[in-house]
Amino acid sequence: MKSRAAVLFDAPGKWEIIDVEVDDPKEFEVLVRFQHAGLCHSDDHYAKGDVPALAYPFCGGHEGAGVVEKVGPGVRDLKVGDHVVAAFIPGCGRCTWCARGMQNLCDNGAYMMLGTQLDGTFRLHTEDGADVGQCSLVSTFSEYSVLPEWGAIKIDPDIPLSVAALVGCGVPTGWGSAVNAAAVRPGDVVIVMGVGGIGINAVQGAKFAGASRIIAVDPAPFHRDKALELGATDAFENMQQATDLAQALTNGQGADSAIVTVGVVTGEHVAEAFASIRKAGTVVLTSMGNVVEYGIPVSLFELAMYQKRIQGSLFGMMQPTRAVEDLLRLYREGHLKLEELITRRYSLEEINQGYADMHAGVNLRGVIDF
Ligand SMILES: [Zn+2]
Ligand SMILES: [Zn+2]
Secondary structure: EEEEEEOOOOOOOOOEEEEEEEEOOOOEEEEEEEEEEEHHHHHHHHHHHOOOOOOOOOOOOOOOOEEEEEOOOOOOOOOOOOOOOOOOOOOOOOHHHHOOOHHHHHHHHHHOOOOOOOOOOOOOOOOOOOEEEEEOOOOEEOOOOEHHHHHEEOOOOOHHHHHHHHHHHHHHHHEEEEHHHOOOOOOOOOEEEEOOEEEEEHHHHHHHHOEEEEEEOOOOOHHHHHHHOOOOOEOOHHHHHHHHHHHHHOOOOOEEEEEEEEOOOOHHHHHHHHHHHEEEEEEEEHHHHHHOOOOOOOOOHHHHHHHOEEEOHHHHHHOHHHHHHHHHHHHOOOOOOOHHEEEEEEEEHHHHHHHHHHHHHHOOOEEEOO
């Protein structure tokens, strides 16, 4: 069948809207008609070339929600008509990482940039027959797409699909960065560095975990306003101001944790966060930068003698199949704001405008309505 899709032909490059040919789902796969897709910064990393896609043309999108249209042979847990959220890490449940309770690190993550499905073949093609790589095995920037059964998480049909889409990436990645990776405790002083579509959810997570002060840092006034609206107690333009406040609040010690959720991270960002935390405090690194960026200019003496910790975080250290359910329950019960995260909705044709708005700091999360 045919589907409209946003595709990159090269990087750096812009998204181009083309018709793709979508195969039927093979064994253990489902065909989903996406109704909404989130414009996550990670897809922009592919467009800018910070992170390489390994198969061009490449259809982006790893955050989305829709309805199952067809199921392939062997699919047992999903049926036509089910509402699903795309999971960009298809947790298998049986590799060593899944068995250790770290489904976010499932060995199937190896396929995220390859463009194929788990059997090594492609499901999307151009009209002249060339293979089109899929982002994270899901490609939510195509209205119709084929996903592994494990990459489609069933949700209750009364949850609006536009907000459900967000719990596929931005919400768990930010929320878990505070709740799991920083392990925020009641009374903590927490700095969130960069309050876009991820950082805003680190703010929400830190608030729910009981932080006494949540200091948001972002150069964009709109982002600072949203942070204050959704739980931050303070908001500044730069890390120096945030660090000064954290120290003033803690007798000079510094923040309990600093969560790095800037758009494109460099070692200097991590070093600034490192300087802001107390002894035995935690820096959480959630952002992605250029894949060839190396080095964090921090004092090795301070790292050891102050017992500081730098903790990487993927998908907020959450388990995709459990996170979706837990986060939607928190949403239902009013502890997690989702509608408030969607600043603007775009048609698929407006996708480049959506990313331009993200860079201009005038949206938190842009969402494509198919
Ligand atoms: Zn696994
Ligand atoms: Zn994402």
